[in-house]
Amino acid sequence: SPLIGWSLRITYAVIVLATLASVAKTMTAYVILRDHPIKGEETGPKITVDQQAEDESKIEEESTAQISKGQQFTEEQMLQLLMIPSGNNAARLLARWDAKTEAEFVKKMNDAAKDLGMTDTTYTDPSGLKSTTVSTPKDQLKLAKAVMQNDVFRDIVNTTITTIPGIDRQIRNNNDKALLLEGVGGIKTGSSTPAGGNLLWSANALVDGQIRRIVGITMGAQKAAILNDKLELAIDYSIKVIQAAQAGVTSTTVVKKGDVVGHVDDGLGGRTAVVATKDLKAVGWAGLKVEIAINDGGKVLPHSASAGDIVGQVSIGSGTGKVSAPVALQQDLAEPGFGAKITRLG
Structure with a gap:
C-alpha cells in the first residue's frame, strides 16, 4: 500500500526557532541521497576514510563513528554511521566526499532547505554540532516527509541495532526505545546543551485498509538534570504523542x-x-x-x-x-x- 504523509506538529514549549543538534543530519542524508541516489538493494559507491575523519573519531565529547584512515565503506554504510550512532565525523566526511569542502556542502544543505520551502531554517554545519544550526518544527516536518520517500533511508533510520564490517562493535540507535514499538520508525535524535532533547520521528497507522505515515517532532525537552535524560524525555514525550496519533487518525x-x-x-x-x-x-x-x-x-x-x-x-x-x-x-x-x-x- 502507498505511504501517504500527513504531518503532525508537536511542541512542548513555545518554540519559534530552535537549535537542531544532530537532527540536522537528516538534511545531510537528504542531500547525499539526492546527489547520489540509491534505492532497493543498491549500496552506492565506496567512500574512503581520510585522516581528518579518523582524528575526529577520537573526540570524546562528540558522538562519533569509530573509523580509521584508509577504510572504505559504501554510501549506504556511511549513511548508517551517520544516522544510527549519529557520527559527527561521518557527517563531515560525507560532506567532503560530496562537495569537496564542508562549507560548499553546507551551502547545498541551505539550498535544499529553500527548495523544500523551509523558510525558517539555517544550517551552519553538516552534523548539527554548532548551536547556529537552527530550524522550526514546521520546517523539519517538510524535510521528514521528503526524505522518508527514500526506501534506503527508511530502512536505515528504522534500524535499532546492526553491525558493519570494519567496525569493531555493534552500532545502536539512540531511539531504540521508540523503534521497538509497533508501527514506529526513525527518524533522528538530537541533543545538546542549547537544544535539549529533540526527536524527529515517523509512525504508521492503518486507515481504510492503507498504511498511512505520520511524521512528527519533539523539540527542546529541557526538564531534566543531565543531557542524556533530556533526550530520553524527548523520546518519552514522543512515544505518548505517537500512540495518541496512531489511535486518533481517521478519515472522513x-x-x-x-x-x-x-x-x-x-x-x-x-x-x-x-x-x-x-x-x-x-x-x-x-x-x-x-x-x-x-x-x-x-x-x-x-x-x-x-x-x-x-x-x-x-x-x-x-x-x-x-x-x-x-x-x-x-x-x-x-x-x-x-x-x-x-x-x-x-
Whole structure:
C-alpha cells in the first residue's frame, strides 16, 4: 500500500526557532541521497576514510563513528554511521566526499532547505554540532516527509541495532526505545546543551485498509538534570504523542460524488455548475483543516459541452497526501464569451 504523509506538529514549549543538534543530519542524508541516489538493494559507491575523519573519531565529547584512515565503506554504510550512532565525523566526511569542502556542502544543505520551502531554517554545519544550526518544527516536518520517500533511508533510520564490517562493535540507535514499538520508525535524535532533547520521528497507522505515515517532532525537552535524560524525555514525550496519533487518525469524506464544487463562468454573467465525479476522503485527526482547490486540470475549457463532460478536477490536501477527482458539468454548457474560467465555490 502507498505511504501517504500527513504531518503532525508537536511542541512542548513555545518554540519559534530552535537549535537542531544532530537532527540536522537528516538534511545531510537528504542531500547525499539526492546527489547520489540509491534505492532497493543498491549500496552506492565506496567512500574512503581520510585522516581528518579518523582524528575526529577520537573526540570524546562528540558522538562519533569509530573509523580509521584508509577504510572504505559504501554510501549506504556511511549513511548508517551517520544516522544510527549519529557520527559527527561521518557527517563531515560525507560532506567532503560530496562537495569537496564542508562549507560548499553546507551551502547545498541551505539550498535544499529553500527548495523544500523551509523558510525558517539555517544550517551552519553538516552534523548539527554548532548551536547556529537552527530550524522550526514546521520546517523539519517538510524535510521528514521528503526524505522518508527514500526506501534506503527508511530502512536505515528504522534500524535499532546492526553491525558493519570494519567496525569493531555493534552500532545502536539512540531511539531504540521508540523503534521497538509497533508501527514506529526513525527518524533522528538530537541533543545538546542549547537544544535539549529533540526527536524527529515517523509512525504508521492503518486507515481504510492503507498504511498511512505520520511524521512528527519533539523539540527542546529541557526538564531534566543531565543531557542524556533530556533526550530520553524527548523520546518519552514522543512515544505518548505517537500512540495518541496512531489511535486518533481517521478519515472522513470531505467532498461527495455529485456535490457542486464550483462553476464555469463565461465572463458575461453566465455560470454553469460543476460537480465532483467521486467521493474524496481526507485522512487526519478531528479538527484538521484541509485545503480544497479546483482547476481546469490542464485542459482548455470547451466553448460548449454536454452535461457530464469532464472539465477539470477538484483536489483536497497537499503534497503526498493530496487526492483529486475529475469534475463534470452538471448541465449543458452553452457557447461562452471571452475569458471563460473555472472557479471554486466560496
